[in-house]
Amino acid sequence: xxxxxxxxxxxxxxxxxxxxxxxxxxxxxxxxxxxxxxxxxxxxxxxxxxxxxxxxxxxxxxxxxxxxxxxxxxxxxxxxxxxxxxxxxxxxxxxxxxxxxxxxxxxxxxxxxxxxxxxxxxxxxxxxxxxxxxxxxxxxxxxxxxxxxxxxxxxxxxxxxxxxxxxxxxxxxxxxxxxxxxxxxxxxxxxxxxxxxxxxxxxxxxxxxxxxxxxxxxxxxxxxxxxxxxxxxxxx
Numbered sequence: 001x002x003x004x005x006x007x008x009x010x011x012x013x014x015x016x017x018x019x020x021x022x023x024x025x026x027x028x029x030x031x032x033x034x035x036x037x038x039x040x041x042x043x044x045x046x047x048x049x050x051x052x053x054x055x056x057x058x059x060x061x062x063x064x065x066x067x068x069x070x071x072x073x074x075x076x077x078x079x080x081x082x083x084x085x086x087x088x089x090x091x092x093x094x095x096x097x098x099x100x101x102x103x104x105x106x107x108x109x110x111x112x113x114x115x116x117x118x119x120x121x122x123x124x125x126x127x128x129x130x131x132x133x134x135x136x137x138x139x140x141x142x143x144x145x146x147x148x149x150x151x152x153x154x155x156x157x158x159x160x161x162x163x164x165x166x167x168x169x170x171x172x173x174x175x176x177x178x179x180x181x182x183x184x185x186x187x188x189x190x191x192x193x194x195x196x197x198x199x200x201x202x203x204x205x206x207x208x209x210x211x212x213x214x215x216x217x218x219x220x221x222x223x224x225x226x227x228x229x230x231x232x233x234x235x236x
Contacts (some may be wrong), residue, residue: 015062015184018086023062024075025083025217032070066215088144089116089124091137096127098138105138106180123197139180140171140190140228156231158188159224161196165200167229168193174226187213188227 013021023042025036037053040047054073055063064079073114075083093112097103103111119127128134128146136142142151155170169192172183193211200206205215206224209216 002025013082015017015051017057017064017080020057020084021075021079022086024065025080025087026074028074029234031076035072039073042081049076049197067121083149084144084148086116088148088194089119091141091143092127092134093119094137094139095131095134095143099131105184106177109136109175109177124143136190137173140169141173142171154230155228157225158208158219158227158229159221161194161205161206161229161231163198163199165197165234166193166195168232169227170230171228172226173228179223179226183223183227185216186210186219188223193232194229212224 002135019041020043021038024034025037025066027042032219036050037056039045040050043050053069054065058067059077060081062078063076065073065075069074073150090112093115094105094108097108097111098105125146134143142153144150158167158169161167164200169188169190171190172180172188174180174183183189187210195209195211197209197216198207204221204224206219208219
């Protein structure tokens with residue numbers, strides 16, 4: 001029987017399994033396997049518990065991850081679809097909370113974490129429709145579409161800017177409310193244009209100017225590694 005284009009092919013997953021898939025997706029965006037140590041740190045769980053859960057995900061039908069001891073974890077095609085579905089839920093919910101309920105961008109993560117596991121596909125479709133099928137969430141993160149395809153994103157870390165380069169902020173990859181408030185106070189919201197004035201080759205501290213603001217400021221890697229930008233080509 002032919003499957004309808006929008007039919008989800010991942011069986012219902014537990015909230016715990018969804019959390020694992022989402023974190024593995026994030027850790028493997030660089031195309032490198034995720035270590036169980038990194039998973040344990042991100043999830044706040046003992047390494048032995050992580051190993052047990054990873055083995056369970058690997059033995060599921062269909063398998064959700066590929067795991068080889070000491071070589072890390074990667075998502076299978078089914079696992080990737082499962083991760084993208086919960087990421088879609090999360091980012092749509094964050095957008096809805098900001099646009100419809102008046103939450104600020106530093107308040108939405110924990111609320112979306114609770115709701116992402118329980119909303120139905122019908123609820124998801126209705127939220128997406130009322131929001132106008134958004135492609136990015138309030139932090140600028142791309143939202144997987146209804147077919148669970150992640151939109152292309154070519155942004156690079158702000159920390160990669162060289163002295164004199166200009167860029168436009170595209171997304172902020174952070175969950176910590178205090179960090180998000182700090183980033184907002186600096187004016188590093190999606191759409192802001194910035195210029196790297198100088199960069200220390202010893203400690204990676206960057207002198208940055210945000211367009212429309214008189215005062216330049218220094219930023220360390222704790223912030224620049226979480227802000228992603230699109231570099232503006234220099235004039236010939």
